[in-house]
Amino acid sequence: MSEIRNCKRCKRIFTYVTGPQLCEVCKKKDEEDYEKVRKFLRDYPGATIQEVAQATEVSQQLIYRFLRDGRLEVASDSPIALLCENCGVRITSGRFCVDCSKKLANEMIATGKSLHDALSQKRSITGEERARGLRYLDEYRRDKNR
Numbered sequence: 001m002s003e004i005r006n007c008k009r010c011k012r013i014f015t016y017v018t019g020p021q022l023c024e025v026c027k028k029k030d031e032e033d034y035e036k037v038r039k040f041l042r043d044y045p046g047a048t049i050q051e052v053a054q055a056t057e058v059s060q061q062l063i064y065r066f067l068r069d070g071r072l073e074v075a076s077d078s079p080i081a082l083l084c085e086n087c088g089v090r091i092t093s094g095r096f097c098v099d100c101s102k103k104l105a106n107e108m109i110a111t112g113k114s115l116h117d118a119l120s121q122k123r124s125i126t127g128e129e130r131a132r133g134l135r136y137l138d139e140y141r142r143d144k145n146r
């Protein structure tokens, strides 16, 4: 089954089949970027997000996406702070801490809701997450202007 979607990177419309929501061109670029970041983090686990972005020429946004997607993992003492989207606790990969992953999974089973529904409901309740998102954005902008 395939459908028409917008590529996450270049926003072009493409025929989506499976895997990441990227067009063929961006899928290749994404893989290259991912490899660069993965290797750099392996060699320099103590690097900050700015250092990784500078050395690999991959945007911080994209690095965060790799982490959020669970494709990349940072060391537990890494200066790169990745926070659980639900409770804000520090994690090294993915979107949620172990506790929240379990809680969300249980909620999903209990209510029959999809993860997306469960999240959008949470989003409307907590303004804290929005504040955190804005902080990321500020950092990102500051870094770009440097």
Ligand SMILES: [Zn+2]
Binding pocket: 007, 008, 009, 010, 011, 012, 022, 023, 024, 025, 026, 027
């Ligand atoms: Zn694309």
Ligand SMILES: [Zn+2]
Binding pocket: 084, 085, 086, 087, 088, 089, 096, 097, 098, 099, 100, 101
């Ligand atoms: Zn959590």
